[in-house]
Amino acid sequence: MDPSSPWSSFAHDPRDPAYAALRASDRDRDVVHGVLDEAYADGRLDLEELDERRAAAAAARTLGDLPPLVGDLVPTVPAVRPPATDLARATPETIHELAVAAWRRDLREAVATFLVPSVICLVIWAVVMFGGFFWPAFVMLGTGANLLQTLLRRDDIVADHARKLEKKQARALRPKEDGA
Numbered sequence: 001m002d003p004s005s006p007w008s009s010f011a012h013d014p015r016d017p018a019y020a021a022l023r024a025s026d027r028d029r030d031v032v033h034g035v036l037d038e039a040y041a042d043g044r045l046d047l048e049e050l051d052e053r054r055a056a057a058a059a060a061r062t063l064g065d066l067p068p069l070v071g072d073l074v075p076t077v078p079a080v081r082p083p084a085t086d087l088a089r090a091t092p093e094t095i096h097e098l099a100v101a102a103w104r105r106d107l108r109e110a111v112a113t114f115l116v117p118s119v120i121c122l123v124i125w126a127v128v129m130f131g132g133f134f135w136p137a138f139v140m141l142g143t144g145a146n147l148l149q150t151l152l153r154r155d156d157i158v159a160d161h162a163r164k165l166e167k168k169q170a171r172a173l174r175p176k177e178d179g180a
Contacts, residue, residue, distance in 0.1 A: 006035050006074055012063060020064030028066060032057040035070045044073060087165065088172035095169065099161035103154060110150040114143040 009031045012019035033054060040050040053069050060066055090098070121136035150157065 006031050006070070010063070014063035014066045017064075020062060022063050024060045024063050024066060028063060029057050029060060032060075032066050032069055035073055039070075039073045087169050090165075090169060095162055095165045096158070098165055099158045102161040103150075103158045106157060107150050110147040114140070114147045117143055 007013050007015065010028055011025070012022060014020065014024075014028070036045065036050055036053050036057065039045045040047070045053070057066065057069050060069070118136065118140045121139045125132075125134065125136045
């Protein structure tokens with residue numbers, strides 16, 4: 001375990017106040033024990049301090065009880081979330097990037113929707129009636145139409161995704177009503 005970044009080993013970051021009140025699991029306590037053992041092996045803790053902290057970790061009930069046990073051994077400052085992950089603080093450029101990413105997901109889905117049935121039908125046709133009527137063309141035309149539309153309407157689809165993201169952003173920025 002990298003002693004400088006044990007926080008990614010937790011299911012929920014115990015430094016985050018939103019998770020501090022959650023009950024700690026055995027796995028969470030094991031992460032702290034691992035950090036303490038490494039600190040003892042490095043000579044940063046003596047045996048008495050190791051035993052005290054291990055006992056405190058074993059007795060910890062919530063995730064919030066764990067960071068103070070290793071606070072002087074590893075950085076405890078929570079990582080700051082980038083604005084791109086928080087839609088309320090997203091810039092127009094970020095919203096456009098998210099919309100383009102959504103179009104790319106749509107394109108991948110359209111390609112898969114074209115390829116999977118087309119390949120299945122081609123295999124069936126090749127095994128059952130090779131050289132006969134090429135009926136898989138109907139499947140390929142039907143599923144290919146969606147793929148072609150996704151490719152040709154890129155700007156419209158991106159703009160539509162951007163509008164949806166802007167609406168979500170506006171809802172996130174709207175003040176909460178007290179009675180709701």
